[in-house]
Amino acid sequence: MFARFKALNPKPTTELEFSTPYELLVAVTLSAQMTDTGVNKATRRLFPVANTPEQIAALGVEGLAPYIATINFNRTKGANVIAAAHQLIERHGGEVPRDRESLEALPGVGRKTANVVLNTAFGEAAMAVDTHIFRVSNRTGLAPGKDVLEVEKALLKAVPPDYLHDAHHWLILHGRYTCKARKPDCPHCPIIDLCRYPDKTPETAVTK
Template sequence: MKKSVVEQFYQRLRENNPAPTTELDYASPFQLLIAVILSAQATDVGVNKATARLFPVAPTAETMLALGEATLTDYIKTIGLYRTKARNVIATCRILVEQYGGEVPADRTALEALPGVGRKTANVVLNTAFGQPTIAVDTHIFRLGNRTGLAPGKTVLDVENKLLRVTPREFMKDAHHWLILHGRYVCKARKPECSRCCVVDLCEFRGKTV
């Protein structure tokens, strides 16, 4: 995709959604971190239902650590892989309390050292909580990057690196949210809704449904 086309691509996404953000509910960087950890192989809706009960009683690393793994498990048992996630969350809270005063570090290396936190989770937290120009490539963004021709790549890291190279600086902060929301609700896996796509004429997908 040519540079001028990429700029139009993002301009239209911005016009369509001027203030994009995550669909996870949170009130602090810590709560965002926990919500993203819980969201692996789970829906944002399902995570929000669980955290709506969890965060009022354990809004900080200290209070969540005090809950303990067994109690935390009860709060999140409606989410897939809840036992592993409960173990990781408690371990992460312990590290945050002991090493960072209960605060979430705005550093990739430190974040990725936390149990249950990989590159994608770190990217979400760095971008959404701290405004850093990162792009977390999930299944939606991986599909969109390849399907549209915006950032084709064989691996998640390939697509991420290409997006970081081709995305103009002015769009970098919100690119992650524009792309994931577009992939989630318009450029769907099985039946992309090309008829209501704001970038349909810029997209290089040969199987358009219009």
């Protein structure tokens, strides 16, 4: 499975736009129940104005609000981004920490966000399980689980070490563009013969 993913996309990465670990942290914090495209539209306005904890903290909740007005749950997310900026300044010298415990202690940062930052910003083999990865892991039979933590642990065991760093991105992209929730594009799936999903979509259902 992963050999095929790699052949098709040798260097996968997030579709969120960022240039520093802190920009990625902010983008992922804003991304819950949002498309990456929607987040990128907001951060393209925000980051040229403020893209460090000090600059974001200086904006304050009200100053940040216009930049993220199009983001779902923007008030809660905005408050978390500002609170996290202050905590980064006070506890970490304005730098994004590289350990899970410190990341998860930040307001608005859960296990998934911490895993994304550890993997994408710092190159660690962390597995962030979002709705796409949860669906693909269960649907294909790769790493079945009843909740995201169970799937995360199963993936860490199932994915070969050489592919572990990029597996998160391959699975997200596969779920986003091929193994879609309502109508998976099974006829054009590169791993259809490896997938254990019993209700594969026929060609006619996709082409109509």
